Amino acid sequence: MPNIELQYFAQLQDEVGRAHERRHTSAPTAAALYDELRAAYGFALAPACMRVAINAAFAPWEQPLGEGDHVVFIPPVTGG
Amino acid sequence: MADAPVDISALRRALMVPEAGGFCSFEGWVRETNEGQxxxxxxxxxxxxxxxxxxxxxxxxxxxxxxxxxxxxxHRTGYLPVGETAVWIGVSAAHRDAAFSACRYIIDEIKQRVPIWKKEHYASGEVGWVPCHTL
Structure with a gap:
């Protein structure tokens, strides 16, 4: 199972209770990983209103995950 | 992205080139109310x-x-009190139409695409993530 580096922001960081996590997962894609985390932490946000960044670049939800990937789930942004 | 106040006059100066006939800026400030709070x-x-x-x-x-x-x-990061400048956009151009349009485009796109999140601190002592906004 690959090791994934997760970084959490905004409400996801509050729900998890920390900003970083290294996780062994069998989730094949970012979408599957979000489902796994949502079940574990009870994230309120649905993936339909979010984006995902893999290795600091926006990526498709169905992108396969590889060993050491850095994954950030992006809640609706509210800058400005 | 800046975690401390930025010298706006220096940002403005960097836009001043001889071929420009003017510049347009947008400054976003922390406002004292949101959604009635x-x-x-x-x-x-x-x-x-x-x-x-x-x-x-x-x-x-x-x-x-x-x-x-x-x-x-x-764009600033970290805690900013009311009145502080959170975002600054500046565009210089030969003519004003392009400067206004480009300035508007940049702030609109920042609000839609750039991964920045606001956590509001209220006078009541409560805090809350702004759910989302499109404008």
């Missing part, structure tokens, strides 16, 4: 590496779409 400040959380690349992509887009000379954008 009194706000004491806003904590800006950002995924900085992606915010930088996305911000640079937006600036490249305006250079292709509008007849402008220079464009720059700055």
């Amino acid at each position: 009194t706000v004491s400040g806003i904590d800006y959380n950002a995924f900085v590496p992606l915010a930088l690349t996305e911000g640079q992509a937006i600036v490249q887009e305006v250079k292709q779409r509008f007849a402008i000379c220079r464009a720059t954008a700055m």
Whole structure:
């Protein structure tokens, strides 16, 4: 199972209770990983209103995950 | 992306080139109310590496779409009290139409695409993530 580096922001960081996590997962894609985390932490946000960044670049939800990937789930942004 | 106050006059000076006939700027400030609640400040959380690349992509887009000379954008991170400048956009151009349009484009795209999140601190002592906004 690959090791994934997760970084959490905004409400996801509050729900998890920390900003970083290294996780062994069998989730094949970012979408599957979000489902796994949502079940574990009870994230309120649905993936339909979010984006995902893999290795600091926006990526498709169905992108396969590889060993050491850095994954950030992006809640609706509210800058400005 | 800046975690401390930025010298706005220096940002403005960098836009002053001989071929420009003027510049347009937008400054976003922390406002004292939101949705009927009194706000004491806003904590800006950002995924900085992606915010930088996305911000640079937006600036490249305006250079292709509008007849402008220079464009720059700055966004703060961390806790800012009411009245503090959270975002600054500046665009210089030969003529005003392009400067206004490009400035508007940059702030609109920042609000839609750049991974920055506002956590509002209220006078009541409560805090809350702003759910989302499109304008």
